[in-house]
Amino acid sequence: SKILESKALCPDVKHFxxxxxxxxxxxxxxxxxxxxxxxxxxxxxxYSIASKPSPNCLDLCIKILSNGKITPKINEFKEGDEIDVIxxxxxxxxxxxxxxxxxxxxxxxxxxxxxRSIIHHLLENNFKNKIILITGxxxxxxxxxxxxxxxxxxxxxxFTYQRILSRPKQGDGxxxxxxxxxxxxxxKDYYICxxxxxxxxxxxxxxxxxxxxxxxxxxKYD
Numbered sequence: 001s002k003i004l005e006s007k008a009l010c011p012d013v014k015h016f017x018x019x020x021x022x023x024x025x026x027x028x029x030x031x032x033x034x035x036x037x038x039x040x041x042x043x044x045x046x047y048s049i050a051s052k053p054s055p056n057c058l059d060l061c062i063k064i065l066s067n068g069k070i071t072p073k074i075n076e077f078k079e080g081d082e083i084d085v086i087x088x089x090x091x092x093x094x095x096x097x098x099x100x101x102x103x104x105x106x107x108x109x110x111x112x113x114x115x116r117s118i119i120h121h122l123l124e125n126n127f128k129n130k131i132i133l134i135t136g137x138x139x140x141x142x143x144x145x146x147x148x149x150x151x152x153x154x155x156x157x158x159f160t161y162q163r164i165l166s167r168p169k170q171g172d173g174x175x176x177x178x179x180x181x182x183x184x185x186x187x188k189d190y191y192i193c194x195x196x197x198x199x200x201x202x203x204x205x206x207x208x209x210x211x212x213x214x215x216x217x218x219x220k221y222d
Contacts, residue, residue, distance in 0.1 A: 003081045004057055010142050013110060015050070016060045016077060018085070026053060028117040029094065029219075032060075032087030036070055045070050048113040048193075048219075049088065052120040061113040061144065092219040094118055098189040102130040106176050106202050109137065111194030111221060112144050118191075119149075123156050132183055135163040136176035136198070177205055184209045192218040 005017035026049060033044045051059035064071045077083070092114055094103070103122075105115045112135050119131060137143050149161040165173050180190075180202055190206055192199050199218045206216055 001083050001085045003077050003079055003083065006077050006079060009061065009144050012064050012066075013142075013144060014062050014064055014075065016062065016074075017051075017057050018060065018083065019057055020085075022056065024058075024088075026058075026088035027093040028052060028121040029092045029114045030088040030090040031092075031114075032058075032085050033089065034070070034074065035084040035086060036073055038069060038073060043070050044086070046089070048090075048092075048110075048117070050113045050116045052117055052124065059116075061110050061116070063110045090219075092191075092193070092217065094122070094191070095189070095217065097214075099127075100129070102132075102185070102188045104132045104134065104180070104183050104188050104190045106134045106180055106190065106192045106194075108135065108176060108194040108198050109142070109221075110144065111192075111198075111219075114193055114219065115191070116145055116148075119152065119159070123152060123159060128158060130158050130160070132160045132162065134176050134179045134183070135161075136194075137163065137165055138167050140165060140169065177202060180205060181209070184211065186211060186215070189215045190217070192216070193221070195222050196220040 001018040003018055007015050009015050031046045031048045033046045035044050047060050047062055049058050050061040062074055064075045107115055115133060152159050153161045162179050164179055166175055192202050199220050203216055
């Protein structure tokens, strides 16, 4: 693959667009792995695809860890660079049972990445039921793709975007659990993505509130 675009979304997160072969296809929610050599050692790191299926390219949204083995090198990617990629992989996709239900997507940080892919795909393919996206960040400047989701909310009556900050400059803050608790409904399916502490906390909250295990799906980023 070749890097088509590299831009910072916030101080520690970068958005990349990369080329893919003509026969490349994937289900929204899947991931690819980037293969890199560092000091002679090969590493493979999985990253969720951030864009809906489209010909010849896809988007990635990657958190840059200053002390990471791989992401400092990824941070240096520039337009025209060639990279090795394997994929698609993963089964964090909208299940058949969910296609007739209202859906709640819950994420923190770059956990929003697969939902960007899924939500664009569903809305543009006439998904009629309600979609609620609940996102959590630490600070205002950490919010990812927010103008895009606000535009989707204006365009599609069945889509709602809600976000919460754990350290707001003013007003009440909190964590995603605070918003999830207001959306408890046994007839909805819930998809959760982010670091495992949040994922398990939200899953446990849903189970405590009577949401059946078979209505909860998740992907952990650590």
